[in-house]
Amino acid sequence: MTVDDELATMLEAAGTAPLSGDPARAAGRFADRAAAEGLADVAYATVDSPLGPLLAAATPRGLVRLAYADNGFDAVLSRLAARISPRVLEAPERLDEVRRELEDYFAGERRRFELAIDWALVGPFGRRVLEATSGIAYGEVSTYKEVAGRAGNPRASRATGNALGANPIPIVVPCHRVLRTGGGLGGYTGGLDIKRALLAIEGVET
């Protein structure tokens, strides 16, 4: 071994030597600070639920996305980075209120969400559809056709179905309460088992 090799080997050891500090803790401290200073344009956390883990993401305006594991959390975060801001950080405290309301809902103790919503991911017609959907009371159901009517276009049930299928904030915007005319379940972003489970929580038989 030449002197140069020996020197290089010793310097390279610095690249793998165990460290006394804790990079993971430093990174957590950083994310908290960034959120506190308002630099996390999108803050997210995973929330446990009877339906499996959920990903909740909020901007300073409000809840912007709630996703099921089936949606692929990595893919969801990439799309948030592309569509809203790449300053996406895991900051669980920013989602505390969301977590509390969801827990209450799943415990059957909340019939109405009072969370601020950011509609950034929704177009104008989609927003009318989702706002009409938010008007369907807990434990009640409606049809694509009725929702289309309330969104201002009774003949647009297909577009309404698409808008509901693209609902970025399921559960909180209760698209699970919209069924086919005649009682068929229709579709659901998280799969029909989840739609059935949500309706069961609300005491709706399917």
Added chain:
Amino acid sequence: MSRATAGARSHGVELPPFQRFLDMHRDTVYRYLVFAAGPQEADDAFQETFMAALRAYPGLRSAENLRGWILTIAHNKAIDAARARGRRPVPVPEAPEPREPSAASAVPTPEGVDSELWSRVRELPPKQRGAVLLRFVGDLEHAQIARALDCSEEAARRSLHVGLQRLREEWTR
């Protein structure tokens, strides 16, 4: 959501979510700072490094070479940290082991690393030290080191070469 997404993707650079970028590079950056700023300073320098990166992140023109970019910031924050403490490394005088250790060697060395060699690295002039650290701890290529040190690739190679030469002289003495 997929339809709406397609439009927004067509312009600008597609950067990974910052959290993913942080998770990917945090260990390297932390390690770099332990060696460049010292274990005691590493944590604060880490905060400064990623805060600066977060501020600048949405303005990035390219999603390539993010590793070189974050290590460049870390390099500068390590220099800031040293400056803030008035702790610029000074050449060790040719004298028998001084009773008072030099500022550089007073910094504890991470375990598993040759402390003698390590204090020598810390006593190199900033550019040479930066070049050696970015090469061996940051595992960067010469072009990336040049960008981090804000000099030509030729100058970066020279800094690295001279830095290593000095270490070798100390080493073989």
